[in-house]
Amino acid sequence: MNALEVCQLRKTYGNGVEALKGIDLNVVEGDFFALLGPNGAGKSTLIGIVSSLVNATAGETRVFGISVQKDRSRAMAEIGLVPQEINFNQFEKPFDIVVNQGGYYGVPRRVAKERAERYLTQLALWDKAFGPSRQLSGGMKRRLMIARAMVHEPRLLILDEPTAGVDIEIRRSMWRFIRQINEAGTTVILTTHYLEEAESLCRNIAIIDHGDIVENTTVKALLGKLDVETFVLDLREPVERPPQVDGMDIVLRDPTTLEASIPKSRSLNRLFKALELEGMEVKSMRNKVNRLEELFVRLVHADGPAPTAAQAAAGAGAA
């Protein structure tokens, strides 16, 4: 069964901006699904329509077969949403925020309190549960929104950039929690600008750009499309010019750093033989950028010159 079905979904805002141009998308039950796209691509609009915060211009979205447009209440009961922006009452206590959200979903108060304790504990927030929520750090506020989204134990959890601005340690603990939720059977849809996050967590992926789905496949299949990889080689001694290897693009970034773009069809051994012939000793070697990031840049900039990796990462920043 599909956890989410999006059929010919269109959204044109009042100012004429066409945010979604009739997209189709399916997310199977139990999946860990990544939704990627640069700024203004339509990701947040899509999530807004699925969670009923945005009215679709045309088309339909179904959650576990229930139409959001025709049977909103039943469809919403299946979804837990962690939005991009902080949207809880910062004058309330974290415990009350989670318990009240349970109430809106019909969870009896006693049960909601038990769950609030469980999820706030799992997300390392229990010691802050009865203090003012406005005093929580950015990472804590995001974790609070995850606990709030889980209180009614939804079958579909949608996270819109849940780790934005969160330090790496907290980010990894959040990944662990979300992974556990997914392993327990909850379907997870994640938008993120940390492409490493999508690569390590998600099984399937859709890339959205200018309101269209430009790619929808498994992460593995997508990475398989990568035909050129770029490596950075740190040399022990400085050199004046890079080695020449047929079919490889090798440039000297600085006297001790080489950057080699190598098609997958070519063997790395040829590079190392050439280096040895030139008497260049390699101290260390690494991938220049995240592999998924390279593909992402290529897919969303198919009609223009590809920007640098740094620009791409920045471009993928906010939905």
Added chain:
Amino acid sequence: MTEKVSARSYWIGYQTILIKEVTRIIRIWAQTLLPPVITMSLYFVIFGAIIGRRVGEMGGMPYMDFIVPGLIMLTVITNSYGNITSSFFGAKFGKHVEELLVSPLPPWIILAGYVSGAVFRAVLVGILVWLVAGAFSGFHMHNLFVTGSILLMTSIVFALGGFINAIYAQKFDDISIIPTFVLQPMTYLGGVFFSVSLLPGIAQQIALINPIVYMVNAFRYGLLGVTDVPLWVAYAMIIGFGVVLFWICMRLLTKGVGLRT
């Protein structure tokens, strides 16, 4: 298939909104409950005890007694309207209204929860003011049913009006314009301090366009047994306004005006 949406889940949702509202009203009692009691006490002292002695009788009774129902209504109207505008607009402004909008709760439950919160505050403040008034003029109760029903229905009508204001409001200034420039003048001119029968011909006809005249007079009948307007007309007006405002609220909520893009 899930059975997460049911009458029981809606009831829990309604209770949650109401508990949240009541908790907020009690928690900030110095802003919600105390000011109207102090303001009305000053009205009773100045207009009732000091000026009222010189005015003599109004509508066949001491002036102090005459103004009590109107002042209670004034409190009920402003508190009912003010509670829902500040609470719902605050939720909209702080974006936590989205907690409700993404939930399975249908619009009428959200409306019922907020209106109930406003009615709770209005009725509680109304009772407190009535108790204060009792210290000045004694406790009067001509007809408990009329008093209670008019009190309840008036607070519902103004809560619905306040909800519409909150939906359209874009900034905090927008929720103070109607109370200051529309509600307050209508209430003061709505027979709180004088009997409409004192007005000369055409002014009396104009005054009778004001729906608050009917509410104040019906409430005055409930407490004191005197009224300038027929009771059934007052009930019809209040119910009519209530139905129209409820319909507008539901339409706005269903379409997501000011809430969903």
